[in-house]
Amino acid sequence: MASMLLSRQLTCCLQQNSRLLVFGHRYISQAAAKIDVDFDYDGPLMKTEVPGPRSRVSFQSINAEAVHFFCNYEESRGNYLVDVDGNRMLDLYSQISSIPIGYSHPSLIKLLQQPQNLSTFINRPALGILPPENFTEKLKESLLSVAPKGLSQVITMSCGSCSNENAFKTIFMWYRNKERGHNNVTKEELESCMINQPPGCPDYAMLSFMGGFHGRTLGCLATTHSKAIHKLDIPSLDWPIAPFPRLKYPLEDFVKENQQEEARCLEEVEDLIVKYRKKKKIVAGIIVEPIQSEGGDNHASDDFFRKLRDIARKHGCAFLVDEVQTGGGCTGKFWAHEHWGLDDPADVVTFSKKMMTGGFFHKEEFRPNAPYRIFNTWLGDPSKNLMLAEVIKVIKTEDLLNNATHAGKALLTGLLDLQARYPHLISRVRGRGTFCSFDTPNDATRNKLITIARNKGVVLGGCGDRSIRFRPTLIFKDHHAHLFLNIFSDILANFK
């Protein structure tokens, strides 16, 4: 039935193509938008302004000021998001970077249709105590098949925040065991922890970076410093916050300045560890994103991260890499931190979003020393893991990591060209794989560009205070980049 449905959708789509809006081709597109032979649509198709009349009706029934518009996910396919008014948009934001292989991927439809998979979707177990028989097998097919080098252990969680929270806890327990030097817990520790006091609840901290985003639950939020709206009015912890490098672009023109900037930040990291230790607050771990995403797509050099890893080791702190947004292949490697070429791997790596399930990898030595220490009722969801196994198979068979590198190059080259032509609108073009971004002059211009693009059939996302970030799916290809660049070139040419 559902495959019939899909065929019908495909027919509809082909009929609608004759009505495809034709955009001017001011841009440098080497090739006209190539029509994908598989399940993807071949271009945007706009019928109304967005949000359109049907979205507006739905708005009346919901109190959610953040809603952009209402979607028709049944009709959404590949790189294209369809709204309830029938507008079909090239989606370069992919649900805040969380759709790995496009909407309604045939492999996932097939997976849902297989009777042997039904049970996994309707019988959600308490995974930590009563796992299904095939659980370890599915883990090997999925998460363990893409484990970062040196990180043999994995635990699944329901979302990105829970992943970071539990990664922090894993690090705190590891650190305390290291301090204890034995496994004997004192009576005083057992009693004091029940009332939130040391020594049972020690005065440990995670060091984070200004501009970082690691989630919004209270522990995570103490390491998140991207926007005030995330943190205002919420009590927090006195944990150290280091500056993150603010690089100047183009990188080749500012080699020395950027090296100095990174050295300054690294020095501050070491100073903070020492300073906090003096006031009896121990930095047990350092958390960092390979590219600060919500905070404005802030990059640092591979050398910066290698040196940061060395500092963590030198001071006995765990090194936690948050790959919730960067992980899953969009930078051209499965994990963005694999670009760094670390000699000593990260200690803990967290993930979620494109991975469909939250969770974290860690080194063997970070295993909790007793059961139920890292635990909750669901500990993830085997149905997400089942889908992830399929997604990873598609990534491998369709060579989607190389695709991200290739399509990312097309996108970045085009953006650099637009920057050269419209320097008053576009600056600081940067990116790795398809994980690209640029700055606009200010917040108002950025938001206006996003709105205009949406009405021309392209969904974009903002980050930081004036950046636009690209977070397409892994099946975003060169021709999608050219399609976007053509549309955006027109927008910039006409921008007032």
Added chain:
Amino acid sequence: MASMLLSRQLTCCLQQNSRLLVFGHRYISQAAAKIDVDFDYDGPLMKTEVPGPRSRVSFQSINAEAVHFFCNYEESRGNYLVDVDGNRMLDLYSQISSIPIGYSHPSLIKLLQQPQNLSTFINRPALGILPPENFTEKLKESLLSVAPKGLSQVITMSCGSCSNENAFKTIFMWYRNKERGHNNVTKEELESCMINQPPGCPDYAMLSFMGGFHGRTLGCLATTHSKAIHKLDIPSLDWPIAPFPRLKYPLEDFVKENQQEEARCLEEVEDLIVKYRKKKKIVAGIIVEPIQSEGGDNHASDDFFRKLRDIARKHGCAFLVDEVQTGGGCTGKFWAHEHWGLDDPADVVTFSKKMMTGGFFHKEEFRPNAPYRIFNTWLGDPSKNLMLAEVIKVIKTEDLLNNATHAGKALLTGLLDLQARYPHLISRVRGRGTFCSFDTPNDATRNKLITIARNKGVVLGGCGDRSIRFRPTLIFKDHHAHLFLNIFSDILANFK
């Protein structure tokens, strides 16, 4: 295909019934185990010890000391959990109280087989910004149709911990807005919150109870005080912790003592609010479970909770009821706190587990005053909401709340009888609906009873330091209670 599979399973089950182990009938069972005509099995069927040989093989491939055994969820149906060795057990723990209408319920199988639902399972949106068209409709069919009186607003989350974390944040923001008395945030607040400091991150607290469990992320963990293993080595917050009443049983013999005990605890709550306020730490909210579950199934009277609600109002604190384990119908009302008969409703009610999705209800006045303040990428999962709508339909059409009251009465009556006969093994029998429990003399006896019961075909769960808790599904009926009581009566008679 899957309905064929189900028919085949049903046939297998009927064939296997001839091999059903016959247990002695020492107990008071009024009726032999009635055979359900629908999808449930009709009794346990044990082939090996648990964990059996196939479970033991799977153990070798996983490092998870908490795992009890490996399960065959495809073969599990109704109230019966089947393990990988073909052992079929009456499940009175239901995945830590998280399976609402039994395993492999035909309504959920049907839901998964409908082509129009496919998209919801494979296209998970960023719900806060791009909801699907039918989202508000599904919310009305599901969560809003069972909203506690006076709580018109609902937000979905991925799990119980995230629900409580975000409920805390909602309360903190509400409190701060109340303190401000206007909507103007100062520059100092905006700047200081970015570095985790007051006034932007105010020194607010949630008051919780000793023995309570509210989750394991850092914010939740500061209100969790059930077991040291949950809290040891994790930094925490100096938030006030009040004693929870320790009632004496049978209740009718200790009316005065229990009233005094509850009065003492309530007095301590007020004292703590005042004491913390004096040291400039403001109690913005009080969190409490209707029945402390992980902490040992500790009950308090309806009167206690009504007075606690009054204290919260008197001191301007929000009143947060954590229904993660008690919610969803098992106490005979959809929400356990509905038994209290509050004049002024709770301010916030959190849920997860049997509700299949996390989230919380709140009063209109607790709505965040700006978008993106309570937000994350997924904000729950519409596929869980779709299943929940179906589950709620089944609860209503099959009158499962009354069933919980009725079956709970059969269970509690039987437990009281066993307590009278085996007072050296069973004490403090208590319960509401099927949410029943009793104490054993000590941890070792409790764990031994659980192991013996498992090998006789009944899955039980422990809580606190020596209690056994009953957390069956909502389709647990009188005859399941009698079946269990017969088996357990034999176990007690032979216990050495």
